[in-house]
Amino acid sequence: MTTNMTNKQWVAICNIDDILPNMGRCALFNNKQVAIFRVLDSAGGESFYAIDNYCPFSHANTLSRGITGNIDGKTVISSPLYKQHFDLLTGICLEDKNVKVNTYPVRLDGHAVLMSEATINVS
Amino acid sequence: MSAKIKLVVIGNGPVGHNFLEYLVESGNSCQYQVTVFGEEPLPAYDRVHLTAWFKNQDVADINMVSEDFYPKNNFILHTGDKVINIDRTKKLVTSASGMKVHYDKIILATGSFPFVPPVHGHQRDNIFVYRTIEDLEKITAAAKTAKIGTVIGGGLLGLEAAKALMDLGLKTHVVEFAPRLMAVQVDDGGGAMLRKKIQDLGVSVHTQKNTQNISDGDTAVHKMSFADGEILETDIIVFSAGIRPRDELARQAELSMGERGGVIINNNCLTSNQDIYAIGEVALWNNKIFGLIAPGNAMAHAAVDHLTGTGTSEFTGADMSTKLKLMGVDVASIGDAHGNTPNSRSYTYVNDREEVYKKIVVSEDDKYLLGAVLIGDAAEYGSLLQFMLNKMELPSEPEGLILPRVDGSSSGIGIDALPDSAVLCSCMNVSKADVVETVQAGACDMAAIKSCTKAATGCGGCTALVTQVLNNELEKQGVEVNTDLCQHFSYTRQDLYNLVRIEKIKSFDELLEKHGSQSGTGLGCDICKPTAASILASCWNDHVLDEKLHSLQDTNDYYLGNMQKDGTYSIVPRIPGGEITPDGLIVLGEVAKKYNLYTKITGGQRVDLFGARSEQLPAIWRILVDAGFETGHAYGKSLRTVKSCVGSTWCRYGVQDSMGMSILLENRYKGLRSPHKLKMAVSGCTRECAEAQSKDVGIIATENGWNMYVGGNGGMKPRHGDLFAVDLSDVELIQYIDRFFMFYIRTADRLQRTSVWMDNMEGGLEYLKTVIIDDKLGLVNELEQEMSAVVGTYQCEWKTTIEDPIKMKRFEHFVNSKRHDDNVIFTTERQQIRPVLTAEKNTETITQ
Numbered sequence: 001m002t003t004n005m006t007n008k009q010w011v012a013i014c015n016i017d018d019i020l021p022n023m024g025r026c027a028l029f030n031n032k033q034v035a036i037f038r039v040l041d042s043a044g045g046e047s048f049y050a051i052d053n054y055c056p057f058s059h060a061n062t063l064s065r066g067i068t069g070n071i072d073g074k075t076v077i078s079s080p081l082y083k084q085h086f087d088l089l090t091g092i093c094l095e096d097k098n099v100k101v102n103t104y105p106v107r108l109d110g111h112a113v114l115m116s117e118a119t120i121n122v123s
Numbered sequence: 124m125s126a127k128i129k130l131v132v133i134g135n136g137p138v139g140h141n142f143l144e145y146l147v148e149s150g151n152s153c154q155y156q157v158t159v160f161g162e163e164p165l166p167a168y169d170r171v172h173l174t175a176w177f178k179n180q181d182v183a184d185i186n187m188v189s190e191d192f193y194p195k196n197n198f199i200l201h202t203g204d205k206v207i208n209i210d211r212t213k214k215l216v217t218s219a220s221g222m223k224v225h226y227d228k229i230i231l232a233t234g235s236f237p238f239v240p241p242v243h244g245h246q247r248d249n250i251f252v253y254r255t256i257e258d259l260e261k262i263t264a265a266a267k268t269a270k271i272g273t274v275i276g277g278g279l280l281g282l283e284a285a286k287a288l289m290d291l292g293l294k295t296h297v298v299e300f301a302p303r304l305m306a307v308q309v310d311d312g313g314g315a316m317l318r319k320k321i322q323d324l325g326v327s328v329h330t331q332k333n334t335q336n337i338s339d340g341d342t343a344v345h346k347m348s349f350a351d352g353e354i355l356e357t358d359i360i361v362f363s364a365g366i367r368p369r370d371e372l373a374r375q376a377e378l379s380m381g382e383r384g385g386v387i388i389n390n391n392c393l394t395s396n397q398d399i400y401a402i403g404e405v406a407l408w409n410n411k412i413f414g415l416i417a418p419g420n421a422m423a424h425a426a427v428d429h430l431t432g433t434g435t436s437e438f439t440g441a442d443m444s445t446k447l448k449l450m451g452v453d454v455a456s457i458g459d460a461h462g463n464t465p466n467s468r469s470y471t472y473v474n475d476r477e478e479v480y481k482k483i484v485v486s487e488d489d490k491y492l493l494g495a496v497l498i499g500d501a502a503e504y505g506s507l508l509q510f511m512l513n514k515m516e517l518p519s520e521p522e523g524l525i526l527p528r529v530d531g532s533s534s535g536i537g538i539d540a541l542p543d544s545a546v547l548c549s550c551m552n553v554s555k556a557d558v559v560e561t562v563q564a565g566a567c568d569m570a571a572i573k574s575c576t577k578a579a580t581g582c583g584g585c586t587a588l589v590t591q592v593l594n595n596e597l598e599k600q601g602v603e604v605n606t607d608l609c610q611h612f613s614y615t616r617q618d619l620y621n622l623v624r625i626e627k628i629k630s631f632d633e634l635l636e637k638h639g640s641q642s643g644t645g646l647g648c649d650i651c652k653p654t655a656a657s658i659l660a661s662c663w664n665d666h667v668l669d670e671k672l673h674s675l676q677d678t679n680d681y682y683l684g685n686m687q688k689d690g691t692y693s694i695v696p697r698i699p700g701g702e703i704t705p706d707g708l709i710v711l712g713e714v715a716k717k718y719n720l721y722t723k724i725t726g727g728q729r730v731d732l733f734g735a736r737s738e739q740l741p742a743i744w745r746i747l748v749d750a751g752f753e754t755g756h757a758y759g760k761s762l763r764t765v766k767s768c769v770g771s772t773w774c775r776y777g778v779q780d781s782m783g784m785s786i787l788l789e790n791r792y793k794g795l796r797s798p799h800k801l802k803m804a805v806s807g808c809t810r811e812c813a814e815a816q817s818k819d820v821g822i823i824a825t826e827n828g829w830n831m832y833v834g835g836n837g838g839m840k841p842r843h844g845d846l847f848a849v850d851l852s853d854v855e856l857i858q859y860i861d862r863f864f865m866f867y868i869r870t871a872d873r874l875q876r877t878s879v880w881m882d883n884m885e886g887g888l889e890y891l892k893t894v895i896i897d898d899k900l901g902l903v904n905e906l907e908q909e910m911s912a913v914v915g916t917y918q919c920e921w922k923t924t925i926e927d928p929i930k931m932k933r934f935e936h937f938v939n940s941k942r943h944d945d946n947v948i949f950t951t952e953r954q955q956i957r958p959v960l961t962a963e964k965n966t967e968t969i970t971q
Contacts (some may be wrong), residue, residue: 014938022646022674025938030637033937033944042636042644054946059961060690061944065678065737069648071610078649080678085649 010107010114019113021046024064024077026053029115034104035064036113037088041075049075049114050104051090056093063101070096125158128455130430131216131226132589133206133372135161137170137245138403138419139232140187145820147196157198158224159215162961163255166193171416174283176259177290179809179823179830209376211396228398229371230426231386235366235404235414240275244337249344250360252283262361266291269358270495273297273344275334276363277304282449284361285326289450294357298347300364307457308445312471313496316365316480320452320499323478330353342859366414369407381407390420391429400426413441417549424552442512442549446497446504448889455501458511459484459494467493470522481525483507490516495525505547505588508785511817513545538595547592548585549598553578555592564597569593570882574840590885608873616798617871620658630671631655652874653677657658660796661868662909664916666923668930682737682934683744683920689947689958692740693733694720695757696747697793698765700785700805701728710750715742721955727764727802729755734956736943737934744921753793753919760874761796762803764791766814770807770824779824781807784853786824788944791857794917795864795910798871798880800899816844819877820860825849829856833863833891835879842878845888847895858907863897865906 011029019025019038027034033053040046053061058081066077071094085094086101092103093099105116132139143159146152161167169175171638183223185720195202201218208217209229216221222272237252241247249269251262262669266272274281274287284492297304305320308543308764318328326847331670333350373386379395381387385407389707392400402422404414413419418441428434462469466487479499485492497503503525511515517524543556553576560574568931569586572593575581579586606615614622621636628634631647634655639645647655656667656675665672667680679685684692711730715722721733728886735743746753757763765788768774772783785805795801804815805822815821821832835844848859870879884890893899923929937946948964949956 010158018938019930020674020933026936026944028937028940036938038673039646041646046264056689060688061421061688062678062686065681065686067652067677068646068674069611070644070646071648073644073760073866075646076648081688083649099518104883 010109012112013106013110013115014114016108016111020043022066022068024088026061026064026065027074027115029104030117033061034115035077036106036115037064037077039088043108046108047075048106048108048113050106051077051086051088051116052099055079055081055084056099056101057084069101126661128154128156129225129227130157130230131206131224132157132159132230132232133216134162134221134230134369134403134405135159135167135200135234136232136234136403137167137187137416138423139230139235140167141420142232142423143196143427145427146431149427149431149433151433152196152198154431157196159193159198159471160201160206160218160668160691161202163257164203165256166200166202168256170254173253173256173259174287175439176256177263177287178849180260181809182256184846189600198335209372209374209399211398214398225569226398228430230404230421230430231394231399231401231402231405233369233405235368235412237362238365238367239362240334240364242334242337244345245362246338246894249358250337250362252362253287255345259287259715259724260286260360263291267292267360269344271295271296271357271486272361273355273357274360274361274363277301277328277330278307278363278365279449280356280363281307281363281448282321284363285307285321286431286450288359289324289326294327295325296357297321298328298332298334298349298355299328299330300333301330302664302908303327303452307456307497308460308496310461310482310496312473313454313456313460313480313498316473316478316498317449317452317454320478320597321450324450324452326450329500342950350898366404366405366412367783368412370405375406378784380500381410384699385412388422390425390439392426394439400430402426409440409921411440411558413443415441415443415445417441417552420550420552423539426434429864441672442508444508444549446510453497453499453501455497455504457504457508458493460496462494464493471524472522472525472527474527483521483523483525486697487607489519491522492517494612497525502587505585509541509545509547509588513542514542516519538591541592542675547589548576548578551577551580553589558589559596563595563600566593567597568883570879573882578749586887587885595878606609607640608654609648611635611639611641611645611647611651614638614653616658619655620661620869623655623658629665630746631659632671638765647675649677652872653680653760656680657796657798657873661760661913664794664796664913666918667920668924669671679946682740683754683758683924684735684737684740684804687733687958690944691733691739691947691958692742693731694735694743694747694758695725695729695731695755696752697755697789698729698764699789699793700782702767702782702786707752709748710752713747713802717746719888719949721957725757725764728766731757734958736947738936738937741925741931748919748922748925754921756794759796761794761799762789762792762801764802765792766802766804766818768805768807768812769820774807776810777807777824778826779807779829781805781813781822781824784822784856785813788857791807791914792860792864794920795868796915797868799874799876801864801877817841818844820844820858820863828852830860831856834877834888836876836878840878841883847879847888847892850960859895860905861910862903862906863891865910866882866891866894866902869906888956907946 013027015084021040024035024037025071035048035053054064066080074087078085166188184590204218204220206216272293273296274284275298277297336348340356344358347355369387377388386401388406394401403419409642422438425436425438444457462484469484471482482496484494495507547554556625578589609611652675723731727732765785767781767785771777802818803820804813804818806813807817817835817837822842823830829851830843830849831847833847836842948959950959
């Protein structure tokens with residue numbers, strides 16, 4: 001898997017404590033609703049993911065309110081209304097590979113959660 | 124279009140009705156113009172379970188006919204009108220009310236009547252038979268002023284009648300002419316054990332008694348005098364001395380009859396007249412009358428097949444083996460129970476401590492089973508019956524089949540050895556092949572098998588065997604019978620519950636670390652996290668938004684509201700028993716008005732407020748909590764409501780304070796988290812206005828206390844609750860509910876309602892009673908303590924939440940903005956808000 005990303009400005013979104021471990025929060029970023037997730041692994045490591053908050057199945061802004069987990073090795077979020085799973089790394093829906101939500105670069109800098117205006121393409 | 128064939132069905136008992144069911148199933152019913160006559164005022168009911176009527180004297184409990192069956196199929200049903208004449212020349216039947224109907228074909232299903240021996244005095248008042256609901260109504264009325272009841276006849280039906288008398292509160296006697304009870308089905312040893320067990324229950328048994336005279340009693344209504352000079356005084360007498368075919372109509376129509384009655388039929392159930400069939404207890408096949416439901420159904424099948432030409436089944440006699448529970452005592456009889464076959468051998472096992480008697484009769488060479496008697500424990504009935512019916516070779520030392528297993532291995536039959544044609548359920552005539560096919564078509568649990576094939580829905584004697592066939596077939600298909608909860612845990616929900624409880628596990632991380640199946644790489648998922656959250660809540664009852672628990676919750680539990688299709692939430696404050704003050708209602712109205720919420724009354728007698736955005740929830744709940752409202756848990760897999768009628772406080776019919784009880788129960792069980800939602804209701808009298816029988820636990824007031832029903836359900840697959848216990852005191856009722864709920868929480872699968880849980884439970888209702896009432900597993904103290912811990916640690920989740928500023932922050936829609944979700948857009952309909960349809964939405968929103 002290769003990730004191409006044009007490097008642009010990182011913008012501070014919130015403090016790390018604003019997103020509880022293994023939960024998601026919705027952020028307003030570039031006038032768009034984005035769901036940011038903070039996922040802890042069993043070794044104590046921590047990863048951040050950002051995808052569209054808009055659920056293409058329910059047509060509502062709900063993905064940040066789903067349950068995080070892993071299915072077949074992929075870190076996923078489950079849609080709270082109809083329970084489809086989205087791969088947090090690629091945005092692809094596990095139940096219907098033709099459905100994909102956008103993913104966004106997100107990282108931690110000290111206590112600040114940062115997002116970038118770049119779009120990522122994972123191939 | 125050719126004219127329809129005019130078919131007249133005479134008799135609307137179970138067999139007559141099943142004939143019609145089979146006719147519909149055959150797909151040919153539209154070719155017939157069907158007219159049905161029934162002598163009784165009610166459409167067909169299940170006579171086999173007549174005793175069940177006593178539980179709450181409601182015909183619905185034993186009704187066999189769905190409300191729309193006759194109209195839907197264009198069958199004309201005349202109840203309360205018996206046919207009195209068949210004119211074979213004019214092909215015309217005439218009913219007692221004077222109705223005349225032409226026929227092309229007749230199905231004679233007039234059944235039988237109870238035989239009353241011509242004992243002197245048998246026509247006195249307060250002497251009854253036991254066959255129809257009318258009979259039961261008369262017995263019930265008479266029992267009100269009686270103290271002693273006596274059944275003449277110690278056969279199967281006689282013992283059922285004895286149970287009914289006992290349940291009516293009478294000192295009960297059974298008088299039998301033969302030297303033992305159930306003389307036809309049971310041998311001497313079995314009869315003795317049966318007698319002992321029945322006497323233990325408080326019934327006096329008198330065998331070898333020939334009743335000669337019934338006259339005025341000295342201390343009771345009747346005095347019965349026996350041939351041996353003894354007497355017995357009693358207030359009520361019920362005759363149950365066998366049945367005789369109702370063949371007077373057949374005689375009048377000059378059909379060929381047996382010497383001792385009964386209409387002679389051939390293998391197609393045709394009588395001596397080509398246009399008249401006879402089925403059920405009126406029919407005489409090979410000089411035998413068959414007084415059981417299974418052969419009656421087999422005759423109905425054969426008659427449908429021959430009449431329509433769509434099938435080839437014939438009636439070629441029936442196996443009269445039977446298994447039943449008489450007064451809670453398991454009794455089974457198979458084939459040659461008495462060992463009448465020349466040179467047969469028998470093996471007997473008697474256990475006086477457990478009061479169990481088992482005997483098998485085998486062929487001279489020990490190879491084939493000929494018969495069996497089982498008293499007190501009939502677990503082997505299913506496999507023994509298959510050995511006999513399919514002439515399967517017995518294992519060497521066949522006595523092992525009835526000896527207790529010391530090593531815990533299962534006894535009996537290899538499922539694979541059963542031929543496909545083996546009939547597993549004789550009541551519903553379901554073969555092994557039927558079950559296998561159903562599994563191959565996708566059924567994977569007992570509930571599905573029951574609904575598709577009707578197997579195990581009659582007497583239930585075959586449940587264990589059908590379950591074995593089901594599991595065997597699933598395994599064979601490679602449909603791995605995978606009971607793993609999900610890919611993170613190779614355990615069932617029940618296993619996890621036990622692990623959490625026994626190891627005192629308090630968090631998901633601990634559970635995953637100790638028992639997860641992905642050795643350190645698993646994160647959990649949307650299956651195991653909420654399941655663990657539910658189990659942890661049932662066991663330890665910590666706040667669902669506790670630091671260790673909040674990330675496990677479904678969004679509904681996390682936001683303590685019900686997410687609707689547009690991502691907003693609905694709010695349901697608890698209104699115990701549906702009782703609310705005007706001031707309370709005003710607060711709800713004011714909140715709804717202030718936040719512009721759509722307002723609706725729910726089916727559970729409370730108020731649902733829709734359209735709240737997540738960030739509005741804390742402020743709304745601040746107002747509600749200040750006004751004394753608590754959370755209603757409408758969002759949780761937990762107790763929802765305890766619906767109620769006003770009961771004896773207001774209603775002229777009410778016999779108990781159903782309002783008070785429902786409020787008490789709702790306050791007791793509120794906050795209890797369980798495998799799925801729980802609903803309850805309390806009705807103040809038998810009119811059942813609270814619809815309690817459609818709830819997980821339903822309570823109906825009686826003159827003497829409360830009747831408790833379990834496993835009811837509305838929804839997609841409605842199910843009436845099973846009557847679990849009668850005339851309970853307040854204390855007993857709460858005890859039983861505590862135990863029932865905790866046992867359900869302990870053993871059910873994830874998202875399995877009590878109705879499905881009951882359907883899948885091996886041993887069913889009776890087993891559940893032994894656990895909850897008789898404490899067979901020695902569990903009840905534990906269950907009560909566990910419930911008491913949950914009740915004692917209740918907190919209103921919303922009250923605690925709004926007192927915690929950190930928790931409050933989570934409800935903001937954006938982590939970095941005070942703006943609202945502008946994809947939530949309402950329009951107005953009938954003066955209230957509703958979400959706009961996608962088509963109505965302005966596409967220029969900031970979301971898409």
